[in-house]
Amino acid sequence: MQALMPVEEALRRLLSAARPLGIENVALDAADGRVLAAPVVARRTTPGADVSAMDGYAVRAGDASAMAALELIGESAAGRPFIGRVEPGTTVRVFTGAVMPEGADAVVIQEDTQREGETITLTQAATPGRHIRRAGGDFATGDLLIAAGHRLRARDLALAASADIAELAVFRRPRVGLLSTGDELVRPGTGAGSHNVILSNIYSLGALARRAGAEVMDLGVLPDSMEATQRGVHDALAGGLDVLVTTGGASVGDHDLVAPALTSQGVELAVHKIALRPGKPLMFGLAPKRDTAGGDTRADDTRAHVLGLPGNPVSAHVCALVFLVPLLRALQGETVPTQPVLKPARLGADVKANDHRMDFIRATLAGDHEGVPIVRPLPVQDSSMLSVLARADVLLVRHPNAPAAAEGEPCVFLALED
Numbered sequence: 001m002q003a004l005m006p007v008e009e010a011l012r013r014l015l016s017a018a019r020p021l022g023i024e025n026v027a028l029d030a031a032d033g034r035v036l037a038a039p040v041v042a043r044r045t046t047p048g049a050d051v052s053a054m055d056g057y058a059v060r061a062g063d064a065s066a067m068a069a070l071e072l073i074g075e076s077a078a079g080r081p082f083i084g085r086v087e088p089g090t091t092v093r094v095f096t097g098a099v100m101p102e103g104a105d106a107v108v109i110q111e112d113t114q115r116e117g118e119t120i121t122l123t124q125a126a127t128p129g130r131h132i133r134r135a136g137g138d139f140a141t142g143d144l145l146i147a148a149g150h151r152l153r154a155r156d157l158a159l160a161a162s163a164d165i166a167e168l169a170v171f172r173r174p175r176v177g178l179l180s181t182g183d184e185l186v187r188p189g190t191g192a193g194s195h196n197v198i199l200s201n202i203y204s205l206g207a208l209a210r211r212a213g214a215e216v217m218d219l220g221v222l223p224d225s226m227e228a229t230q231r232g233v234h235d236a237l238a239g240g241l242d243v244l245v246t247t248g249g250a251s252v253g254d255h256d257l258v259a260p261a262l263t264s265q266g267v268e269l270a271v272h273k274i275a276l277r278p279g280k281p282l283m284f285g286l287a288p289k290r291d292t293a294g295g296d297t298r299a300d301d302t303r304a305h306v307l308g309l310p311g312n313p314v315s316a317h318v319c320a321l322v323f324l325v326p327l328l329r330a331l332q333g334e335t336v337p338t339q340p341v342l343k344p345a346r347l348g349a350d351v352k353a354n355d356h357r358m359d360f361i362r363a364t365l366a367g368d369h370e371g372v373p374i375v376r377p378l379p380v381q382d383s384s385m386l387s388v389l390a391r392a393d394v395l396l397v398r399h400p401n402a403p404a405a406a407e408g409e410p411c412v413f414l415a416l417e418d
């Protein structure tokens with residue numbers, strides 16, 4: 001029997017071929033979830049001046065003891081500073097965010113004062129520097145705020161905006177095509193016969209790919225003929241994709257035509273069959289260079305990445321989590337670990353010794369053992385059963401040839417959702 005390639009080696013080959021795609025500028029409100037291609041550097045100092053942090057009165061701390069009576073000489077509001085100076089014995093009304101008037105070095109909050117006409121009596125003494133936000137306290141012009149390679153979150157967008165930046169340079173979204181194969185497949189909602197299987201993989205793979213930042217296209221279902229599979233692969237590769245994902249037809253049966261069809265279209269398979277359960281028949285290769293003479297002026301790498309996934313829905317999902325999502329992240333310039341990110345847990349049941357395939361076992365996560373979560377395998381592990389996958393919280397990961405382990409022993413798991 002041919003030795004199967006370890007998962008780590010397959011991932012290494014997949015990621016070593018992935019270069020970040022081109023760069024585009026997008027407005028802030030379109031940048032959520034995109035990966036920065038250039039660092040965000042502050043274009044201003046914030047706050048731009050010393051400002052009040054509270055509604056109250058700007059005073060000179062030296063003459064603002066408790067029960068001091070000060071003459072009110074003006075007002076400073078956010079965006080409308082006071083022109084003038086706080087001299088001894090005087091005060092200026094300030095509001096939150098207002099520039100501190102010259103001469104003042106403290107703010108007494110409104111609740112600690114009494115006002116009678118233009119006389120402000122302090123019921124609390126002022127403390128120097130109290131309730132003042134210093135100029136540049138948040139950041140200063142030229143500060144590095146966010147490094148390139150970072151996936152932007154909601155708060156990063158607000159930070160960039162506050163630094164006077166309206167557009168960000170981000171890596172282009174990968175264009176992913178999903179090509180399904182199998183005579184038996186019909187679309188959901190169309191009343192299929194018992195001999196049919198409902199097309200489901202594109203929905204899980206499409207959602208995972210979109211969440212990982214990709215643009216996803218459904219390229220339809222191919223019948224089980226060599227000619228149709230070759231033509232389908234050819235047409236898909238001609239469509240300017242960055243990643244082509246096929247599902248089904250990956251194994252060794254008479255109808256498993258994807259590997260020969262890919263090879264016939266010039267795809268060099270760097271990975272074919274790996275030591276993974278579920279997901280043994282996985283394939284990965286690079287398509288031939290695209291002919292850019294036909295008007296395709298993109299500057300980035302023109303070789304599409306091709307992932308051939310098994311048809312079994314759980315196998316396809318696990319392969320997408322372990323291979324497709326990291327590939328999409330790498331194509332967007334994110335730093336990606338070359339191994340699945342596994343978290344520690346304790347076993348909630350005995351498990352038997354593993355064979356040579358790395359095993360991703362559908363499992364629940366419940367309770368904890370001294371703060372470490374407890375993982376319990378679900379009783380049925382058939383790679384066709386989506387109800388079991390949906391019921392699972394995590395995938396318990398068993399390394400190749402791991403010995404039997406008892407309830408309570410340490411183990412590791414892969415999260416099913418980010």
Ligand SMILES: Nc1nc2c(c(=O)[nH]1)N[C@H]1C(S)=C(S)[C@@H](COP(=O)(O)OP(=O)(O)OC[C@H]3O[C@@H](n4cnc5c(N)ncnc54)[C@H](O)[C@@H]3O)O[C@H]1N2
Nearest residue numbers: 180197198199200201248249250251256280310311312315
């Ligand atoms: N003799 C052997 N048989 C099999 C082997 C093997 O090594 N030797 N490997 C098994 C393993 S492991 C897997 S996984 C499957 C993978 O098979 P294929 O990738 O060729 O998948 P298909 O045969 O096309 O389909 C399997 C199963 O999944 C259903 N399917 C396919 N596409 C979809 C889709 N888009 N949505 C929902 N369901 C889909 C299909 O109808 C089949 O029921 O091979 C084992 N066999």
Ligand code: MOO
Nearest residue numbers: 278279280315383
């Ligand atoms: O690898 Mo298959 O995916 O075990 O069912």
